[in-house]
Amino acid sequence: MAEGTKFYSKDQQAFPANPAGKPYFDGLIFHRVIKDFMIQGGCPLGNGTGNPGYWLPDQFHPDLKHDGPGVLSMANSGEHTNGSQFFITHAATPWLDFTDIRAGNHSVFGKVVGGLDIVDAIAGVAVSGPSKPTTDVVIESVRIIRAGEKAEAFEATEESIDQMLRDIAKRQMQEIQEALKIEPTDSGLIYEELKPGTGEFVKDSDTVTFHFVAELVSEANEFGRVFADSVNPRPAPLKITVKELAIMLPGVAEGVKLMKKGGHAMLYIPPALAYGKLGFFAVRVPAHSVVLMEVLLSDVTPGG
Structure with missing residues (x-):
């Protein structure tokens, strides 16, 4: 301007x-x-x-x-x-x-x-x-x-700013990968298991119930920018089908399918598997944001 x-x-x-x-x-x-x-x-x-x-x-x-x-x-x-x-x-x-x-x-x-x-x-x-x-x-x-x-x-220009944000997100994911020494999945998700669950892995047809804390990664690669959770002001776990979750946040759905009931994991989600180039104004997520989500999978209901 x-x-x-x-x-x-x-x-x-x-x-x-x-x-x-x-x-x-x-x-x-x-x-x-x-x-x-x-x-x-x-x-x-x-x-x-x-x-x-x-x-x-x-x-x-x-x-x-x-x-x-x-x-x-x-x-x-x-x-x-x-x-x-x-x-x-x-x-x-x-x-x-x-x-x-x-x-x-x-x-x-x-x-x-x-x-x-x-x-x-x-x-x-x-x-x-x-x-x-x-x-x-x-x-x-x-x-x-x-x-x-x-x-x-x-x-x-809008194009140059968009590319700058893409480059920042790419760098953040690379630095997370190097720090954790964990290879990403084919889609780019980085999955860190904190506690293994029991039973079978979650399937596309299942309904899952889980607590979560979702944070943004700052440009200084610091965590702690919480924008959504199921804990405050009072615990209220999210219950949703995996198919619905895949439409909303494909990175979370992919991460949940790597878990078993009772499992606890950290998901490091690239923008393409989270809120993409548009971000999500309702929960104050800017465009091309890398999202960190901590997931505690409390229940799995098999689908038909």
């Missing part, structure tokens, strides 16, 4: 309303200013309600925090609702940091390395009401300075 290479809508009436080639942010204002907190801009309507006509997913890294003045971060209205609005902190704001995938919060993507005095000056302007500057603070221009061959070659 900043470079004018992506279509967008500023008036919210039609999409695309503005042709590629016109920089998005030039001429917009800082519509929200709160001293000792942050300054916010990037709204095409100048009132905090506008967006470019589409949303971008949350992107978190455990090392990126709102730990002082000058941190550049995405404003949003909830999980995966990043549009064009951003803010620059005027002080440390740790309550905006990412803590849990279900809590959401704000994606840090940059830092002011020169001109903090300008941030101070904007934060100190007179405001009406709680935070609206009495005189417009205008963003004259936003320009991206590319350093290095990779940066010069990078194009922020």
